[in-house]
Amino acid sequence: MGRIEEERKDMVVLLREKGITDTSVLDAMAKVERHLFVLEPFLNRAYEDTALPIAKTQTISQPYTVAFMTQELKVGYDSKVLEVGTGSGYQAAILAEMGCRVFTIERHMDLHLQARKLLERLGYRVATRCGDGTVGWSESAPYDGIIVTAAAPEVPDALVQQLADGGRLVIPVGDLDVQSLRIITREGQQFHVREDRGFKFVPLIGKKGWGN
Numbered sequence: 220m221g222r223i224e225e226e227r228k229d230m231v232v233l234l235r236e237k238g239i240t241d242t243s244v245l246d247a248m249a250k251v252e253r254h255l256f257v258l259e260p261f262l263n264r265a266y267e268d269t270a271l272p273i274a275k276t277q278t279i280s281q282p283y284t285v286a287f288m289t290q291e292l293k294v295g296y297d298s299k300v301l302e303v304g305t306g307s308g309y310q311a312a313i314l315a316e317m318g319c320r321v322f323t324i325e326r327h328m329d330l331h332l333q334a335r336k337l338l339e340r341l342g343y344r345v346a347t348r349c350g351d352g353t354v355g356w357s358e359s360a361p362y363d364g365i366i367v368t369a370a371a372p373e374v375p376d377a378l379v380q381q382l383a384d385g386g387r388l389v390i391p392v393g394d395l396d397v398q399s400l401r402i403i404t405r406e407g408q409q410f411h412v413r414e415d416r417g418f419k420f421v422p423l424i425g426k427k428g429w430g431n
């Protein structure tokens with residue numbers, strides 16, 4: 220086994236130690252090559268459990284955060300999932316590796332183009348779009364899972380409306396310094412809300428985000 224493969228295996232061991240139990244999530248994280256999604260200067264840190272800078276002052280999320288949020292989404296083979304905040308494309312790749320039908324939106328054109336190219340090259344069937352994800356992607360709704368990977372000041376109503384019955388929305392909500400993860404489950408016209416632990420994300424910018 221090469222050094223990179225060794226490091227990726229160690230990352231998964233660490234995720235397990237930190238409390239990630241969903242084997243489909245752990246298996247996907249063991250497969251997707253995170254080093255392909257980070258910038259050249261950070262190659263040797265690709266499997267540290269830390270967020271790293273990508274273009275446009277954005278970040279690729281910490282592996283633990285990706286694993287935790289994905290586990291909370293409770294999606295699997297053939298689930299239809301919307302991601303807001305494509306960034307590097309890593310989270311989308313994890314979901315695709317799990318067999319989800321992924322739709323992902325990024326507001327920065329160059330991040331969108333770069334992620335689209337990489338996901339295509341890796342053979343992941345992910346639909347990508349450049350635009351404001353706070354309004355969702357209504358043409359492909361409803362979704363079994365919606366994951367927002369940037370910090371929102373409030374839960375955008377459009378996203379809640381695009382949830383399928385039984386679907387779950389996982390979104391960090393709070394101020395610009397610290398957010399807690401909110402998990403919203405739809406049951407018919409009822410919405411069950413749970414607040415989980417604190418995280419730190421880059422801001423969600425947009426109509427129902429922090430303004431442009």
Ligand code: SAH
Pocket residue numbers: 277278279280303304305306307308309310311324325326327330350351352353368369421422423424425426428
């Ligand atoms: N999921 C990404 C994490 C990227 S960080 C990954 O795995 O790498 C969050 C991303 O959300 C940034 O790229 C940022 O540009 C994007 N973003 C912020 N507001 C957005 C909005 N309203 N719509 C779409 N993308 C947005």
